Amino acid sequence: MNNKKLCVVGLGGVGGYLGCMLAHHYDNIYFFARGERLASIKKNGLRLHSDAFGEFTTYPTMASNNAKEMGVMDYIILSVKNFSLEQVCAEISTMIDENTVIIPLLNGVNVSSNLRNLIGKVHVLDGLIYITSGASKDFSIHHTSPYGVVHIGYERQNQCGEIILLEVKKLLQGANITCIIENDIEAAIWTKYILNCAYNIVTAYYKATTGDLRKNEISMLQLKTLLAEACSVARSLKINIAGDLEDIHFKHILQNQSESATSSLNRDIISGRQNELETFSGQLLKLASSRCLKIPMTEFFYEELKKVNKF
Missing domain, CATH: 1.10.1040.10 (N-(1-d-carboxylethyl)-l-norvaline Dehydrogenase; domain 2)
Structure with a gap:
């Protein structure tokens, strides 16, 4: 991660937890947020209350609603609701080039296929997360489970190099986020x-x-x-x-x-x-x-x- 940039898009219960963990361990983490949540992060940072890791406040390299301002990312974690996927992809398009790796952690099935249709041929993983967490009215994150496990892989019809999966696993585990590579991610x-x-x-x-x-x-x-x-x-x-x-x-x-x-x-x-x-x-x-x-x-x-x- 020394020369890599990562952006977390969507700072609710799931994305907020991942963003806090990543920003707590790395110096080059970006948050894409809007409205009052963005204003709160800029003023107060993002606070995590975790049953597993205690309480701490993190400050990203930059928090913004302007993708162009943040520049092209090496990694993007997408943690938004399914109904906003198309809009979000349009908003973050300037963060993405042919080398960007996107890790979608959305509910539902066929998410990665939809993403590939929306943003073209970039490195889109398939992923999911098991966690119990939520955002409070003050936008702080409450992680109330002893676990927070990310599962990643590729669909059978989209076999890409294993090296990307290993890189993402190493990145997440470097921030104390458990990551499992699935042989059958579907x-x-x-x-x-x-x-x-x-x-x-x-x-x-x-x-x-x-x-x-x-x-x-x-x-x-x-x-x-x-x-x-x-x-x-x-x-x-x-x-x-x-x-x-x-x-x-x-x-x-x-x-x-x-x-x-x-x-x-x-x-x-x-x-x-x-x-x-x-x-x-x-x-x-x-x-x-x-x-x-x-x-x-x-x-x-x-x-x-x-x-x-x-x-």
Whole structure:
């Protein structure tokens, strides 16, 4: 990283955590942000409250909403909501040249394919992250899980050199961010997506935490059905997910997840913010339809949540 530049685009719960960790360990980290969040970072830095790493404030080399001002980047971590991807790609285009490596950590499937269509033939990895974190009203970041694990790889149809994956892994691990290179990144992305298509939806419908769900037998049965429906879509698409993935996710929520945890979809709908309902239920329903599959529980929750969704 001595002569490399990295920009984190999107400084919410996930991007804020990664930005803080990277800026805490490296001197050449840039933040792309807007509005009040940008003003706060410029004035106060970005504060991390982490159950795993304690509390500290970081100051990037530059925080700006002007990509041209920051210049071309060697690495870009994209941590924005799916619905803003096209707009963000247009805004950061001057940061990207033929050598830039982009690491997208968005929810949903086919993200990297969409990115390649939007920005052309640059080095776009496939990625995901498991973490529990969020941004407070003062824009500080609260990391409430003992883990924050990034998974990276390339789609089967886009085999690029392993050297880029190794470089990114080294970069992240140099900032105490656990990074795993996946042999089958498509299966890894779908494994998380299936969890989101069930957990985000049920918590948003019931306005619930994990602890609330566990006390409601009906919601847990619905959760199990949603997991099974999402798995059925993945298997129809020949995604190599675990044969018992429904049970793995259900047991994790039932036994291991923090009782106070909830989903980003629940927080966004309660707050009246634009959200990723379409990324989860909407996209899953389209994929199911393309395979002539019926997923009635998913459809029920999708229609119900659209009634309270302002977007």
